Amino acid sequence: MSDEKTRILFVDDEPNILQGLKRMLRSMRNEWELEFSSDPKEAITWLDKEPCDVVVSDMRMPGIDGCSLLEHVKDNHPHIIRIILSGYSDQELAMRSTNIAHQFLSKPSNLEGIKGAVERSIKLKSYINNDALSEIVAEVSQLPTPPSLYNKVTSMLSNENCALEDLGTVIKTDPSMTSKILKLVNSSFFGNSSDISSVDEALAVLGINTIKTLILTVSIFSGEDRTQKEEAKLDALLEHCALTSNLCEALAGHLKQPRKEIETASITGLLHDIGKIIFETQVPKDYHEIVQKSLDAQIPLFEAEYEALQTSHAEMGAYLIGLWGLPNNIVEPIAFHHSPKNCSVQEINGLTILHFANVAASKLKPNDLLGVEQDYDLEYLKSAGLSEEDIKTWEALCQETFEESLNQQTAS
Ligand SMILES: [Fe+2]
Ligand SMILES: [Fe+2]
Known part of the structure; x- marks a missing residue:
């Protein structure tokens, strides 16, 4: 995207709303190139021939509604970020768009809301320096649930x-x-x-x-049957994510973090490998080869991913949940969980906890279906402020938490 201005198309059948948006967004004209259309048909014709980065569309419009417009964008220009801007009275209608739009903004909108959503989406794209892969992420509307x-x-x-x-x-x-x-x-x-x-x-x-x-x-979740092999992989991944989540929670508790942050740590652990689910569902054949390469060459899976795709599941997952508007204190640790040194902040934080918990979970419960896991990045852990003593304490706590979870499973 470099120096080029971000191109954004706003579609709304009410001229007054478009006028209001034009006025409100005037201060952004040095950074953004703005297009406005009051006719969804005309908007589609424009999109089919002009480059565009983001579409912000109204929901209720005569002829082609916002949902159908964004569906066209998803199918024909998957790299474009799709945002719905809708009035509260259209809630029923807007629900239909939950599997199509990346983000939803409510009317009346303010500059901060629109600016925040657009800037965030553009910034997140820089996590993945590969247009084909960012398109794959932007196409995802549902991920599988067992x-x-x-x-x-x-x-x-x-x-x-x-x-x-x-x-x-x-x-x-x-x-x-x-x-x-x-x-x-x-x-x-x-x-x-x-x-x-x-x-x-x-x-x-x-x-x-x-x-x-x-x-x-609206079927926001997808629980279709899969082949036995796919099911086994998803189960193995879910087991790893659940254990990582438990360990994150235990470590955040050990650091005496407030309740809210302990919950965030737990969610970060649960979602940290969501990029693997994207790979498994969107490019299963290629991904199978990458996992096999990790096993054959005994190199960490994320390194095998970099070799083949110049990115990893960490960035892919962070891009998706960021695009979906999840908070940055979840997105950032996920983006850097395998390469924590690349994060500019070096202190004991959510990233330190996630990096540690992920490696600990793989050591405690290894599974070949998931490829080879990396070891702790000791240099990073030290620079974040963990002493050797701390590392031993954290390892012991992870071991204890794992055993407790095993006991609970046998009891139930
Ligand atoms: Fe990972
Ligand atoms: Fe992991």
Whole structure:
């Protein structure tokens, strides 16, 4: 993207709204090249011949609505970032777009909201210096959930007395469902504008009726049957993510972090390898070869990914959840979990916890289906402020947490 201006197209059938946006965004004209269209048909013709980075569309328009417009963009120009700008009265309609739009903004919009969403999406793209791969990420609308978990959630929701707490307990075990719920609640449209990185809080903000519509009617989750091999890989990955999440939680607790940060650490652990799910679902054949290469050459999987694709699952996952509007304190540790030295901040923080927990989880529960894991980056851990003594304490705590989780599994 370098020095070129970001090109953004705004589509809204009401001329007054477009005028308002034009006025509001005037101060951005040195950084952005803005196009406005009051006719979705004309917008499609323009998009088919002009380069564009971001489309911000109204939902309710005559003829072609925002959903159909963004569907066209997704199918024909997958690299373009898709944002819905919608009035609250269009909530039913906007729900239809939850699998198509990357972000949702509510009307009336303010400069900060639009600026924040666009700048963030553009900045995140720089995580992946490969247009083909960023297109793959932008195309993702759903990630797979094991059918057993998916069925559990839908049957819970069909029960009239479904408790949000019980629902949260199931959703929290699955990276795909968790990331989707956080995507929705962190949009100004469905939730509020403050960062939410807890599933329980997300469910409380969305409310049971919205959740029912999103899951049962709009099908925001995908629980299709897969081949036995695919299922085994997804299970192995989920097991690794769950253990990493437990270890992150234990380490954050050991550091006496506040409750909210402990929850964030736990979510970061659960979502850290979501990039692997993207690879497995979008380019399964290529990814299988990369995992095999990691095993044959005994090199860490992320290095094999770099060799083949010049990026890794860490950046891919961070790009997706960032594009979906998840808070930066989750996105950043995920982006750097295999190369923590590349992060400019060197202190004991969420990244230190995630890097440590991920390696510890692989040592405690190795699985060939997941390729070879790296070792601790001791140089980084030291520069972040961990002494050798601390490292031993952290390792012992991880071991203890792992054993406790095993005991709990046998008891249940
Ligand atoms: Fe990873
Ligand atoms: Fe991992």
